[in-house]
Amino acid sequence: MKTIIKACAFAALAATPFVSSVAAAADYPNRPVKFVVPWPPGDLEDILTRIIAEEMAKETGKPATVVNKPGGAGIVGASDVSRARPDGLTIGSFVADILTTHLLSGNAPYKQDTFEPVGIFLDYPFVLATKADSAYNNIDELAEYSQQHKVSLGHFGYQALPTAITFKVAEQEGIKFSSNAAFDSNDCSTLANGDADVINTTTQQILACLKSGDVKLLASLTRDRLSIAPDVATLNEQTGISQTTWNGLFVKKGTPEHIKNRIAEIAEKALSTDRIKELSATTGAGIYWISGKLTEDVVANDYEASKALLEYMKE
The missing domain is CATH 3.40.190.150 (Bordetella uptake gene, domain 1)
Structure with a gap:
């Protein structure tokens, strides 16, 4: 009988951490x-x-x-x-x-x-985007155009990963940005106002002007092509740079x-x-x-x- 009691007591003790964990999980969160x-x-x-x-x-x-x-x-x-x-x-x-x-x-x-x-x-869904009437449609054409014309870049800051990837692309592919600037928001107005000729941004910030046809994509910095722009090649496809x-x-x-x-x-x-x-x-x-x-x-x-x-x- 004592053996049975001890076994039951041991089982109860062994179960205590699990019960406590479940109870603690149920109590979370106790404040906003x-x-x-x-x-x-x-x-x-x-x-x-x-x-x-x-x-x-x-x-x-x-x-x-x-x-x-x-x-x-x-x-x-x-x-x-x-x-x-x-x-x-x-x-x-x-x-x-x-x-x-x-x-x-x-x-x-x-x-x-x-x-x-x-x-x-x-x-x-990070992308490189530009105005629809720009003279370039992909990375190669942007590189060629930038050798003879001024092209400014808008991005999310020098320490942002997509920015670093963009600069790596520029060096590797021979894109010459005449200037660049960081913005908290890279959206339709950034291009429309002439704050930048090319922006590194997400499709969410430029959906309106993508749908209206005022903006086009040069490349997506994604693992797969975007469902909303299946004809636009990824950066990996165009340059071999695959980091997202x-x-x-x-x-x-x-x-x-x-x-x-x-x-x-x-x-x-x-x-x-x-x-x-x-x-x-x-x-x-x-x-x-x-x-x-x-x-x-x-x-x-x-x-x-x-x-x-x-x-x-x-x-």
Whole structure:
């Protein structure tokens, strides 16, 4: 009888961590949750993060808001998350370079191990775009034209990964940009106002002028051709440069595993709806969800790959 009692007691003790974890997960969040997007509202990461926040509020019954903190090519918002408690109540929606090129260039006030990934949910449909009446239609034609004419470039900042990729393309393919400038928003007005002749941006920011025919694409910085522009070759197809960029959710290091798992569960559910499928089809974005070890591997691999891009970045 004593043996049976001891066995039961041991089983109860062994189950305690699991029960505690389940209970803790059920208690999360116990206060409002803040998602920090380090860019102005309106782009894909902002839209998708808001959809995840809506699902968070629906699933938990606690308020979940998105706060846009643009500035410093994402560093301002990332720094805000770096000062948060490791409790999952402040979640960063970060583009790849916040965890790669910003750190490698020494411009980030946080460290490589400041954040822990919850998951990656977006392959950005970054493109090189220009006005529809421009004399060039692809990378080769842009390179040839730029040798005899002034061509200005608009981008998201010298430390932004897509910017570094663009400069790498320019050097490799012989594109001569007469000038370049960083903008928080590279949209239809950037081209229409003459602020830049070519912009490195996402399709979400220029959908209106793409649909109207006022703007055309020279290349997509994506793994596959865009569903909204299947005739436009990728940068990889035109130049052999294959690196892309992504966006994911990150929390402060030390955040309990059950909290990260709960956030991931909610995010994956939010991204599995018909609404998301439609958004992917209309923007060309690759929208998905990966978490766990695979996410850690993606971040680690891109960190190493980005070392080769530092020479194309400026202070």
